Amino acid sequence: MLQLYDKLLELPLFIGISTDELSDIVGQTKFSFHKLAADKPLVSKEEKCTQLFFLMSGTLRVVSYADSHRYRIEEELSAPAVIQPEHFFGLMQRYTKDFTAQTDCSLLSLDKSEVLRLLDNYLIFRLNLLNCISMQAQRMGRIPWRQQSDDIRQQFVSFLRLRCLTQAGHKVLRIKMEDLAHELHQSRLNISRMLNDLQCEGLLTISRGIITVPQLEKLR
Amino acid sequence: MLQLYDKLLELPLFIGISTDELSDIVGQTKFSFHKLAADKPLVSKEEKCTQLFFLMSGTLRVVSYADSHRYRIEEELSAPAVIQPEHFFGLMQRYTKDFTAQTDCSLLSLDKSEVLRLLDNYLIFRLNLLNCISMQAQRMGRIPWRQQSDDIRQQFVSFLRLRCLTQAGHKVLRIKMEDLAHELHQSRLNISRMLNDLQCEGLLTISRGIITVPQLEKLR
Known part of the structure; x- marks a missing residue:
């Protein structure tokens, strides 16, 4: 008790x-x-x-x-x-x-x-x-009143943070590249480049339709 | 009493x-x-x-x-x-x-x-x-989980509805054309065309940086 x-x-x-x-x-x-x-x-x-x-x-x-x-x-x-x-x-x-x-x-x-x-x-x-x-x-x-970033990386980070219950820890986003491009109003090529950059920096890993972020708090 | x-x-x-x-x-x-x-x-x-x-x-x-x-x-x-x-x-x-x-x-x-x-x-x-x-x-x-429209007119209507306290009546949006284009991730030219179309249909009026919607409930 x-x-x-x-x-x-x-x-x-x-x-x-x-x-x-x-x-x-x-x-x-x-x-x-x-x-x-x-x-x-x-x-x-x-x-x-x-x-x-x-x-x-x-x-x-x-x-x-x-x-x-x-x-x-x-x-x-x-x-x-x-x-x-x-x-x-x-x-x-x-x-x-x-x-x-x-x-x-x-x-x-x-x-x-x-x-x-x-x-x-x-x-x-x-x-x-x-x-x-x-x-x-x-x-x-x-x-809705927050300032929108021009930077595609910031747009992706905001997209994820806005939809997560907690702002830290392990997150898995299951999305097709073209759907993510659509959501962020960006070209597929730009999205793919941005995600590859983040992968090179060790902030996430990409495989077919799965984006894994080990620690959301590190993604900025 | x-x-x-x-x-x-x-x-x-x-x-x-x-x-x-x-x-x-x-x-x-x-x-x-x-x-x-x-x-x-x-x-x-x-x-x-x-x-x-x-x-x-x-x-x-x-x-x-x-x-x-x-x-x-x-x-x-x-x-x-x-x-x-x-x-x-x-x-x-x-x-x-x-x-x-x-x-x-x-x-x-x-x-x-x-x-x-x-x-x-x-x-x-x-x-x-x-x-x-x-x-x-x-x-x-x-x-955040709602489906995004591909249609620029729908994007504008959602932009307005999302930010209004009530979903009907007279609304005035004070915004520069380039800022609206930025918010909707569209070109200035497309924004200007879309607003002119809506003006022709009598759904809103545009003057320098002021968009007046007489009845938001009619704007769909």
Whole structure:
């Protein structure tokens, strides 16, 4: 139980909660516990968000798809993390990405009724959730107004960063060269040159339709 | 007072609240009342969000700026409306647009402490705010994944729609032709042809650096 306390305090939604309140929460809240073996799916794109999942240990593989399904991005999400809290309320209460266990994972989940109870009873939980969703809305709302780079390498880096859940770590972009050229409004030749330059610098590797970036934080 | 009741019920944050709860809210909440004469500013970009403003009657002029300040969009926001509720919590508790009275306006506002009290006491208000901010985060989060059009006219329409607060009504885009060409990754000549075509169809008017769209909903 002590371990659960410490883990919960690392989660963005429980940050700043006092020890007294936390023991109260742990005592009264119906957390469900889940173990997920490597390669087992947690939730899929379009599935309904009926529970709020907290990743307590392990790493999830997250796959995001373009609406046209012409490309997708795979990335890793390590504990502690909350799974798409911005889709728990609002009009689109469905996940927009696939989440699969990369390593063995342990998770906690809360039913909607339990989340509503926590929101009702604990000011800090309520503020943490409001802050968390507001930050998402604010960050995404500023994106259309950002300055566009003239540099094709910067355009590619922005393309990737904008679509990744986290801004660091291992990313795999599965896209055909012509689709990437189309997305960046560049010629196929220019795209191919830019990617080869990045490969020479050791920042990514290219094979048929797969661009692997070992550390997104190094790609600038 | 009866009029205030009816007006509040039209606001997204009070939708679905029962008459009993509403009379409770109106009785116990310290609403501030504001009259704003035409052309007077309400709040400016970068100003801190310390109050939640509700536009109860009249029309505001909203100006949004690109980060580079190379272009801006002016639009109108009519009552009833809430001013940037997604900036009331989170990391960036500042307005990102200028709001000025277009006509004489009347507004209500709530201090942060009053908003926190409403969130604490009224489930529906809490859900409405969570829904409202979640919808913003969801809508903006899907944008990078949308399919890009090859058609320059569609690209221009998407450019405008993506940056407008409302998807209908009168919009003014102030931008130099070369900056628009840069934003859309097109040649100046193609941009100029496309805009002239739209002007011929009566969908917009162009003058030096000013593109006026009388009804965005007609521009497709």
